Amino acid sequence: xxxxxxxxxxxxxxxxxxxxxxxxxxxxxxxxxxxxxxxxxxxxxxxxxxxxxxxxxxxxxxxxxxxxxxxxxxxxxxxxxxxxxxxxxxxxxxxxxxxxxxxxxxxxxxxxxxxxxxxxxxxxxxxxxxxxxxxxxxxxxxxxxxxxxxxxxxxxxxxxxxxxxxxxxxxxxxxxxxxxxxxxxxxxxxxxxxxxxxxxxxxxxxxxxxxxxxxxxxxxxxxxxxxxxxxxxxxxxxxxxxxxxxxxxxxxxxxxxxxxxxxxxxxxxxxxxxxxxxxxxxxxxxxxxxxxxxxxxxxxxxxxxxxxxxxxxxxxxxxxxxxxxxxxxxxxxxxxxxxxxxxxxxxxxxxxxxxxxxxxxxxxxxxxxxxxxxxxxxxxxxxxxxxxxxxxxxxxxxxxxxxxxxxxxxxxxxxxxxxxxxxxxxxxxxxxxxxxxxxxxxxxxxxxxxxxxxxxxxxxxxxxxxxxxxxxxxxxxxxxxxxxxxxxxxxxxxxxxxxxxxxxxxxxxxxxxxxxxxxxxxxxxxxxxxx
Amino acid sequence: xxxxxxxxxxxxxxxxxxxxxxxxxxxxxxxxxxxxxxxxxxxxxxxxxxxxxxxxxxxxxxxxxxxxxxxxxxxxxxxxxxxxxxxxxxxxxxxxxxxxxxxxxxxxxxxxxxxxxxxxxxxxxxxxxxxxxxxxxxxxxxxxxxxxxxxxxxxxxxxxxxxxxxxxxxxxxxxxxxxxxxxxxxxxxxxxxxxxxxxxxxxxxxxxxxxxxxxxxxxxxxxxxxxxxxxxxxxxxxxxxxxxxxxxxxxxxxxxxxxxxxxxxxxxxxxxxx
Numbered sequence: 001x002x003x004x005x006x007x008x009x010x011x012x013x014x015x016x017x018x019x020x021x022x023x024x025x026x027x028x029x030x031x032x033x034x035x036x037x038x039x040x041x042x043x044x045x046x047x048x049x050x051x052x053x054x055x056x057x058x059x060x061x062x063x064x065x066x067x068x069x070x071x072x073x074x075x076x077x078x079x080x081x082x083x084x085x086x087x088x089x090x091x092x093x094x095x096x097x098x099x100x101x102x103x104x105x106x107x108x109x110x111x112x113x114x115x116x117x118x119x120x121x122x123x124x125x126x127x128x129x130x131x132x133x134x135x136x137x138x139x140x141x142x143x144x145x146x147x148x149x150x151x152x153x154x155x156x157x158x159x160x161x162x163x164x165x166x167x168x169x170x171x172x173x174x175x176x177x178x179x180x181x182x183x184x185x186x187x188x189x190x191x192x193x194x195x196x197x198x199x200x201x202x203x204x205x206x207x208x209x210x211x212x213x214x215x216x217x218x219x220x221x222x223x224x225x226x227x228x229x230x231x232x233x234x235x236x237x238x239x240x241x242x243x244x245x246x247x248x249x250x251x252x253x254x255x256x257x258x259x260x261x262x263x264x265x266x267x268x269x270x271x272x273x274x275x276x277x278x279x280x281x282x283x284x285x286x287x288x289x290x291x292x293x294x295x296x297x298x299x300x301x302x303x304x305x306x307x308x309x310x311x312x313x314x315x316x317x318x319x320x321x322x323x324x325x326x327x328x329x330x331x332x333x334x335x336x337x338x339x340x341x342x343x344x345x346x347x348x349x350x351x352x353x354x355x356x357x358x359x360x361x362x363x364x365x366x367x368x369x370x371x372x373x374x375x376x377x378x379x380x381x382x383x384x385x386x387x388x389x390x391x392x393x394x395x396x397x398x399x400x401x402x403x404x405x406x407x408x409x410x411x412x413x414x415x416x417x418x419x420x421x422x423x424x425x426x427x428x429x430x431x432x433x434x435x436x437x438x439x440x441x442x443x444x445x446x447x448x449x450x451x452x453x454x455x456x457x458x459x460x461x462x463x464x465x466x467x468x469x470x471x472x473x474x475x476x477x478x479x480x481x482x483x484x485x486x487x488x489x490x491x492x493x494x495x496x497x498x499x500x501x502x503x504x505x506x507x508x509x510x511x512x513x514x515x516x517x518x519x520x521x522x523x524x525x526x527x528x529x530x531x
Numbered sequence: 532x533x534x535x536x537x538x539x540x541x542x543x544x545x546x547x548x549x550x551x552x553x554x555x556x557x558x559x560x561x562x563x564x565x566x567x568x569x570x571x572x573x574x575x576x577x578x579x580x581x582x583x584x585x586x587x588x589x590x591x592x593x594x595x596x597x598x599x600x601x602x603x604x605x606x607x608x609x610x611x612x613x614x615x616x617x618x619x620x621x622x623x624x625x626x627x628x629x630x631x632x633x634x635x636x637x638x639x640x641x642x643x644x645x646x647x648x649x650x651x652x653x654x655x656x657x658x659x660x661x662x663x664x665x666x667x668x669x670x671x672x673x674x675x676x677x678x679x680x681x682x683x684x685x686x687x688x689x690x691x692x693x694x695x696x697x698x699x700x701x702x703x704x705x706x707x708x709x710x711x712x713x714x715x716x717x718x719x720x721x722x723x724x725x726x727x728x729x730x731x732x733x734x735x736x737x738x739x740x741x742x743x744x745x746x747x748x749x750x751x752x753x754x755x756x757x758x759x760x761x762x763x764x765x766x767x768x769x770x771x772x773x774x775x776x777x778x779x780x781x782x783x784x785x786x787x788x789x790x791x792x793x794x795x796x797x798x799x800x801x802x803x804x805x
Contacts, residue, residue: 232766253576257767307572369745371764375589378751382570395750397659
């Protein structure tokens with residue numbers, strides 16, 4: 001039977017869909033409007049805050065980085081690169097010194113000095129400001145403004161990961177107090193490449209280029225951010241030419257439609273998001289490392305990456321992204337049903353009645369209702385079933401799911417680390433001090449409940465050690481984690497941007513940031529077409 | 532039932548669809564080309580063709596297989612939901628109508644309270660709390676579904692309870708239970724059957740709606756609503772994923788509505804007198 005001509009049919013239909021379907025939902029009209037000045041960026045959810053001190057969601061942090069950048073940022077290899085700082089150095093294990101770029105100014109025209117930097121970090125740690133990031137500065141003793149361009153960070157104890165926290169957005173000193181939180185949230189002022197213009201409702205935000213940006217004013221005349229929650233509508237907006245950029249908000253399966261459009265480009269680069277299967281090590285079969293390793297040998301990541309993610313991910317070769325400076329190769333667990341069967345036999349889970357009969361053991365897998373995670377859960381179910389491990393997949397609303405994960409009410413779960421930059425994340429995720437309990441308000445990130453004294457001491461040493469020694473310590477930690485197998489690593493997702501041909505010079509960042517917009521420009525002729 | 536108007540094209544079409552639906556549900560394992568839980572990643576979202584007559588969906592599931600097995604889920608959920616609603620509603624409505632007084636008042640006020648809630652919203656709430664499973668969907672749909680039967684059964688009993696044959700049964704010493712279940716409710720069966728026929732497509736749609744919202748059947752269970760939900764994400768790349776289960780759903784609901792219309796025409800006394 002020859003295949004039905006659905007592709008040809010869809011080509012015909014799509015034009016009508018693009019013009020009229022969104023109109024049915026009252027979103028847009030049936031005819032394409034000429035693009036306005038500047039570019040439109042689609043977001044899948046509104047930012048939780050435009051104030052970097054309070055932004056916890058990815059979109060909050062992405063937008064805050066455009067308005068209020070910090071002293072430094074991290075490149076694709078997660079190496080620190082100066083932004084507002086011209087340079088920085090480690091004077092001693094407990095003293096960091098930053099020199100600001102000359103002539104920095106805030107969007108309101110006032111000069112950005114070391115006093116503003118000191119005030120920013122003093123404010124972040126001020127209990128009255130109530131920043132959720134405050135506890136990350138526990139190792140910071142005090143901040144010293146040496147002169148207008150020099151600022152020093154004095155630490156209580158050697159703590160290398162603090163560098164990552166010094167990327168917090170710098171704001172004017174008069175806005176750092178507890179009484180100014182609302183003003184900074186509603187009309188943020190920083191020294192970033194774009195300044196705030198308007199935020200009429202939570203679905204719309206407009207930024208304009210800042211003439212005083214140290215690297216020169218961005219070439220894009222205006223950035224309009226629009227929240228479109230439904231993916232099909234986002235795709236239609238891109239197809240129709242009503243949006244110019246969407247970063248990490250279109251599913252891999254839908255990208256082929258966008259790739260066929262001459263006015264759109266799909267750009268990708270290896271990202272730092274990490275998908276994994278969490279395991280509950282506290283009790284039951286998963287407390288046995290042989291069972292965990294057997295599961296790992298049963299999961300075949302390659303076909304999922306190839307067919308479900310359309311190659312837009314890398315099967316993980318460890319817990320850290322391949323490009324991270326602290327990455328170390330790990331033996332991993334290649335797909336091997338034979339090895340899995342041997343390990344399960346050894347662990348006391350023999351096959352009761354041969355292949356295809358009753359399972360060796362039964363586990364439950366919790367996932368959120370996110371379509372991709374749910375579908376991946378079903379693939380894992382099928383792959384594990386081939387090895388005699390029956391899995392019941394339960395898709396829960398995200399709040400319920402996450403609460404269960406925090407409180408250890410799971411056997412298996414799927415989640416992802418949104419962006420892996422600082423390898424000290426391993427200490428948060430696997431140190432026994434970070435097991436969620438009622439005492440820490442279920443706030444620890446070691447959700448599987450791993451306890452290993454040897455790993456704990458290596459991770460502690462890595463957090464204290466100077467940079468050159470950290471690489472070796474993290475390699476040792478990753479080897480230990482490979483042996484303990486506290487989670488099943490799946491893949492590192494690529495960062496994928498859909499870009500219209502009106503926008504030139506935009507390269508997606510590994511972390512999915514929007515800061516490359518500062519170097520992008522309108523395509524020649526785009527401005528004229530807009531008028 | 533001998534007066535059932537099979538001569539009307541609607542009734543015949545409805546009956547044919549209902550029969551087809553029941554047969555499909557019963558023989559899905561024989562008719563389906565693949566097991567419903569088969570994952571075939573290389574075929575993900577494949578267009579209709581030789582390997583997948585109606586195409587493939589997410590994870591390469593065969594759409595035809597899921598449409599056939601989906602009939603089974605909608606049959607199970609709708610029949611059980613209608614049966615449970617009918618059992619509770621007819622019993623309580625019959626008691627209210629026959630007993631009258633405060634019993635009638637209390638039961639009918641409960642019905643009023645439940646009818647004041649949007650039924651779908653309440654079902655959403657119940658399945659969200661209890662979690663996705665077939666049993667929970669049946670319970671959620673029956674929670675408010677019984678009220679319609681209760682009102683109808685009460686009205687029928689109120690009409691019939693003073694008839695001569697009821698008085699005769701009473702004079703012969705029959706108790707209230709016997710009169711209600713042996714004399715009154717059997718004579719009210721016609722309108723209640725019509726009500727059940729109309730409730731079936733309602734339950735099918737409600738199950739599909741719950742599954743569409745991710746609150747119906749557990750992930751991986753074949754369901755028309757779940758398949759339509761899956762297909763909405765891929766409307767632009769694989770419209771067949773939503774199209775075929777949507778068509779099956781529409782056809783089944785239309786068939787049952789036409790069957791209900793024909794049944795109502797056949798059993799409505801006013802219609803018979805014409």
